[in-house]
Amino acid sequence: DAGVIQSPRHEVTEMGQEVTLRCKPISGHNSLFWYRQTMMRGLELLIYFNNNVPIDDSGMPEDRFSAKMPNASFSTLKIQPSEPRDSAVYFCASSLGQPNEQFFGPGTRLTVL
Amino acid sequence: GENVGLHLPTLSVQEGDNSIINCAYSNSASDYFIWYKQESGKGPQFIIDIRSNMDKRQGQRVTVLLNKTVKHLSLQIAATQPGDSAVYFCAENGSGGSEKLVFGKGTKLTVNP
Numbered sequence: 001d002a003g004v005i006q007s008p009r010h011e012v013t014e015m016g017q018e019v020t021l022r023c024k025p026i027s028g029h030n031s032l033f034w035y036r037q038t039m040m041r042g043l044e045l046l047i048y049f050n051n052n053v054p055i056d057d058s059g060m061p062e063d064r065f066s067a068k069m070p071n072a073s074f075s076t077l078k079i080q081p082s083e084p085r086d087s088a089v090y091f092c093a094s095s096l097g098q099p100n101e102q103f104f105g106p107g108t109r110l111t112v113l
Numbered sequence: 114g115e116n117v118g119l120h121l122p123t124l125s126v127q128e129g130d131n132s133i134i135n136c137a138y139s140n141s142a143s144d145y146f147i148w149y150k151q152e153s154g155k156g157p158q159f160i161i162d163i164r165s166n167m168d169k170r171q172g173q174r175v176t177v178l179l180n181k182t183v184k185h186l187s188l189q190i191a192a193t194q195p196g197d198s199a200v201y202f203c204a205e206n207g208s209g210g211s212e213k214l215v216f217g218k219g220t221k222l223t224v225n226p
Contacts, residue, residue, distance in 0.1 A: 004156075031212055043157070043202065043216040056213055091156050099145035099164075099206040102214065104156035 004105035006092050012111045018080040021108045024073055025094030033102060034067055034077050035091040043091075049075065050097060082112045125223045132190040134220045136203035139184060143205040147214065148177060148188045150199045157202060160188070198224045
């Protein structure tokens with residue numbers, strides 16, 4: 001079975017550009033999570049969805065960040081405009097819901113110049 | 114507030130020895146705890162989890178201990194192998210029933226051959 005799929009794996013962009021990260025969760029999973037990982041702040045939850053509905057977006061840094069889940073098999077995290085401090089590895093994870101194991105994707109390494 | 118921290122940021126052991134990685138948490142309402150392993154360039158990988166109605170759970174070569182009295186979690190790895198070298202994260206769900214995971218900063222385990 002395919003795990004969580006993320007694209008792109010690497011993204012290099014210039015400050016001010018729009019960045020869109022994509023995630024396909026594991027089929028049958030009800031919950032989807034977006035995390036950001038940096039050396040300074042570790043692994044932080046940005047937002048999570050349950051049954052395609054945003055449940056907790058308290059970790060979203062500011063209005064430049066937005067996330068959508070139009071259907072059960074696809075989610076996007078958008079940064080507009082991007083800034084150098086957004087450089088990090090962004091992970092998507094999915095789970096069956098309830099407090100349960102979250103399965104992580106391989107991540108997208110974002111570099112904003 | 115929620116706080117998950119690790120006593121030791123780095124741990125170095127000899128191959129074949131047992132390893133113990135410790136974690137402190139502050140939210141007494143947490144009822145789900147989980148350990149992840151993260152190798153360089155990869156997403157976190159599930160190791161083992163435990164719910165608050167248990168104080169010990171065993172897996173293959175790994176054991177998780179939960180002490181709710183002092184809010185302490187530990188991961189024991191038996192007969193540590195070079196392939197166990199990675200960063201290990203503990204996480205808690207922060208409040209009873211929540212799907213949100215709050216991660217610690219991580220402990221880097223190095224296994225010397």
